[in-house]
């Protein structure tokens with residue numbers, strides 16, 4: 001069966017011509033500088049606290065594109081939850097294993113999560129990881145995450161606000177490709193994937209490095225609809 005419908009929208013990752021060239025390599029190369037370049041993560045910490053608070057103690061939480069494990073995997077583990085982190089970059093994962101030895105980590109493209117049989121989860125954190133996908137894959141990824149959640153499970157989701165698709169930006173001496181939406185389009189995309197948005201925040205964020213542009217960060221707190 002084709003992975004495209006007549007409108008050209010991707011239904012699954014199977015035939016989407018995924019090109020991750022350079023994405024993991026960039027994060028491998030900058031992993032030891034990443035946390036210094038992105039300090040002061042108030043929005044992310046607030047939504048991690050929401051996830052930790054709303055879910056019963058001992059819940060299973062997936063951290064998609066977990067990066068260095070800081071702050072999110074560490075925060076959720078400290079609050080008594082069982083965290084599974086996945087990331088494409090072995091450099092980032094090495095740090096996450098050091099930072100959060102109690103959690104479980106897998107080097108995995110998020111597109112392969114379903115085939116890997118991970119889940120179901122009570123909650124999912126996806127902070128600034130789906131923006132690494134070409135735009136046509138983002139609705140697919142959200143529907144896949146919906147399928148990895150238990151009914152009424154929670155998703156803490158953040159993106160950078162920008163009307164761009166697979167756009168190259170400078171990133172700590174490397175180049176990465178990122179995608180984004182304006183906030184109304186992001187809300188529509190999240191709702192179309194089967195989530196209710198129960199809260200949101202917007203932050204103006206200036207990374208510590210001049211090699212990364214300032215950004216508007218959108219944080220959506222979501223609940224899986226049946």
Ligand SMILES: C[S@@+](CC[C@H](N)C(=O)[O-])C[C@H]1O[C@@H](n2cnc3c(N)ncnc32)[C@H](O)[C@@H]1O
Nearest residue numbers: 027065066067087088089109110127128129132
């Ligand atoms: C901008 S960082 C965010 C890290 C962390 N979530 C945070 O907010 O601090 C994006 C992370 O997503 C990972 N990543 C990029 N593409 C991915 C993919 N297709 N599957 C899994 N992880 C991916 C990168 O290696 C990187 O660690």
